[in-house]
Amino acid sequence: MMSNIAIKVSHLTKVYKLYDKPIDRLKESLHPLKKQYHKDFYALNDVSFEIKKGETVGIIGKNGAGKSTLLKIITGVLTSTSGHVHTKGRISSLLELGAGFNSEYTGIENIYLQGTLVGYSHEEMKLKIDEILAFADIGNFVYQPVRSYSSGMFARLAFAVAINIDPDILIVDEALSVGDFAFQSKCFQKFQSFQEAGKTILFVSHSTQQIIQYCNKAILIHNGKMIKYSDDVKQTTYDYEVLIRKHDDIVLSESLENKVDLIEEKFDYDITPNKEVNEHRFGTHEAIFRKITLSHKKNASCSDLILTAGEKVYLLFYIMSKRNLSSIVIGVSIKNRDGVTIWGDNTVGTSISLKNGLNKISMEFDLNLMSGEYFLYCGMADISTESRVELDQRWQQQKISIINIKTQAEGFVFSPASILIH
Structure with a gap:
């Protein structure tokens, strides 16, 4: 049943064809025997999970693990090679900084543009504009083209729009990392009000603190595969730390700090840097x-x-x-x-x-x-x-x-x- 499910991902796979040389793409398309000149790269490989309404789920993993690809497929920015995504409710997303914004438009014009993209009329956005401007708090810059904005101002405006159009599902990809402390604090206070209102949040962060503090579930992705989806958020972040420190041979969920050496270690004079x-x-x-x-x-x-x-x-x-x-x-x-x-x-x-x-x-x-x-x-x-x-x-x-x-x-x-x- 989908009645209590906000996002359902089923056997999602995204494959990119990688060519050693640009000419290989043409040679492959014209070869009479259909010879392959490419190698398949699996950005995502058979990923499946369900997120219930009202849950806040953090996605963690090393750079290149497939986190952003997953969010882009869920929001419809990318299409999958195979598998399906089902969502229930209005989605607001903040992916790459400024994605969907027109750099030549002013901040005000971009607010209305973003509203149109998620299905609001001009009149409906008029009712929301004051709340958006108050949240962004970038002053008269809203009347300037966004190409003149700093990354922090861009993030403030983009997040203010995304979070104030009353979505059922909010999807954020590392966009808060460019904001200052006060702005990040305001954003996460909004997260908490969203949680209290029963809305669903899915976001990518490299911050262990943010994942533990705000999420009730965490997804760990490694080399395109989902290797853990758990409500034991703290343990999942431990597993993430194992992976980013390149201990890929260690069995996940085994608490490293509880391991005791039964045999006295033998030390040499190795001076190899870390x-x-x-x-x-x-x-x-x-x-x-x-x-x-x-x-x-x-x-x-x-x-x-x-x-x-x-x-x-x-x-x-x-x-x-x-x-x-x-x-x-x-x-x-x-x-x-x-x-x-x-x-x-x-x-x-x-x-x-x-x-x-x-x-x-x-x-x-x-x-x-x-x-x-x-x-x-x-x-x-x-x-x-x-x-x-x-x-x-x-x-x-x-x-x-x-x-x-x-x-x-x-x-x-x-x-x-x-x-x-x-």
Whole structure:
């Protein structure tokens, strides 16, 4: 029955023909024996799922996994190679930034254009125009051609139109990533009012925080296939973190941070940089960080895929030294994607020596950082002589994903206030 189903996707497949050279397309079309010169690329491969009315479903996956292709087929922008999509209700979508807008039209003209595309008359859109303009809040720019808009203004206007034409189904593809914090907050407040009104939301986001915070279900897509559709949103985001960190051989839904090594690890002096995060590594390497884990658990064998703001974390260094070192210093920092240092500390004032072979040194601290994606930087130096000698500098050694439970907090530091009413 479709009575309670807003979107039903059945065995959806989208295949693109890839040619090594442009001339191969012509050669294939003219070949008398129908020789193929192309390779089939499956952007989507036999994807099936149902979304009930009133559900908010997040779609996550690596770049190129097929997320945007799926949304474009659902909204009718693309046609599938095979399979079917059934939707029930008026759909409003915000896919690629500015899709459907005419760059030569003013903002006002584009508002009416978008209304026409979803079936509203000019008179009906007149009744909605004030609400749209108030939500977009871009001032007199609405009377200017949209080609003069910044990406942020474009997003504000496009989302204001999409969300204020009273759709039954709202579909959004990463469009909120260009908005500022205040605008994103306003958009997600609208999401919540949509949820309360029983409307359906389907959106793509690379933000683990957004998926966990706003979705009651999550779809994980990998290499064109839907490999998970679950109401256990947090676990699905764990699985996503596994995939984006290139652990494709790991069985999904197996909680990595709960794995315990039954056999003591054997460490060598491998100094290969972490290519997943484009790590820069330098120093004499007389002593090296052979392994670094960041976890909410003491003595963790691997880093947690997702960390929670405000909770204690343990940073464990497995250090291999080629000789005894009487005095070393370790420094660590956490930086955002723009390279801004958000937190840092070091062992200055604490006497640390290394023995030949394996050494273990740990730090613990409260992870008072806001939700987001960060990078861990670590450095170690020999200070036993007058001139400091860099041993091993690992600049962006690993990615850190943080979520928080304080939904409307802002800034860099997670320090929720206690509220007292007198």
